[in-house]
Amino acid sequence: MAVRRLGRPRLHLREVDSTNRRARELAAAGAAHGTLVTATAQTAGRGRQGRSWSAPAGRALVLSVVLRDPPALLPLVAAAAVAELAGDSALVKWPNDVLVDGRKVAGILAEGRPQESWAVLGIGVNVAVRMDDLPAGLRGTAGTLGLEPGDVEPCLQRLLCALERWLAAPRDELLAALRARDALANREVRWDGGAGTARGIDDGGRLVVQRADGERVALEAGEVHLASGPPPGDA
Known part of the structure; x- marks a missing residue:
């Protein structure tokens, strides 16, 4: 499947502090939908909640893409695309942490x-990262x-194809795919303001949690962690 709109034009940098920063500058200056910024090395990448994203040179896929008229569920769209790249065993910890064997393999940050x-x-994927890196x-x-490092560029093309497809997919198809990969389903979770049992993703893309008293709440956004043990992907 050829990428029709995403990835052109493309600016590739040997090193950059943040591909998102550079892409925001381009977007503010009028860059077209699909404009792509990639880098071999990123020195000051950021994830959600202001966390840093470490990307060893040449071993991680580091990209930011400009999207015009983005969908409301953009973080979930990104998660679906990255999970597809990561393989059948990949799970999504709402809203957009992608886990393989319980470990976070990608960072996703939407700004605009x-x-x-x-x-x-902005997406960073640990394609060929070694733990010692x-x-x-x-x-x-x-x-x-x-x-391997040689797989980074092919992974980029596969990810862009997946992202293109999920951007165009109907909402119900997107939500069905995420529900099939739900890492939190029926697990005890906590968040800033409460705790309960995750009961899936509703039609608005929100995480439904049932409190101990039976009340159900729908979380719009924010950090959600497993109630026991270290939060998965909390990096």
Whole structure:
């Protein structure tokens, strides 16, 4: 499947502090939908909640793409695309952490200006990362696809194809795919403000959680962790 709109034009940098920062600059200057920024090495990548994203040079896929008129469920779209790249065993910890064998293999960050109808979607995937390449604090939670450096570019093309497809998919198809990969289903979780049992993703893309008293709440966004043990992918 050829990429029709995403990935052209493409700016590839040997090293950059943040592909998202560069892509935001391009978007604000009028860059077209699908404009892609990639880098061999990223020195100051960021994930959600202001966390850093470590990407060893040449071993991780690091990209940011400009999207015009992005969908409301963009983080979930990104998760579906990355999970497809990661393989049949990959699970999604709502909203967009992609896990393989319980370890986080990708970082996803969507930023933008809704009033100007654009967003920048930043994705980092540990394609060929070795655990020794990562800071000691990440080795217990981070994962890798276990491939080789030469697989980074083919993975980029596969990811762009998947992202293109999920951007165009009907909402019910997207939600069905995520429910099939739900890492939190029927598990005890906690979040800032409460705890309960995850009961799936509703039609609005929200995580439904049942509290101990039986009340069900739908979480719009934020950090959700397993109630016991270290939060998976909390890196």
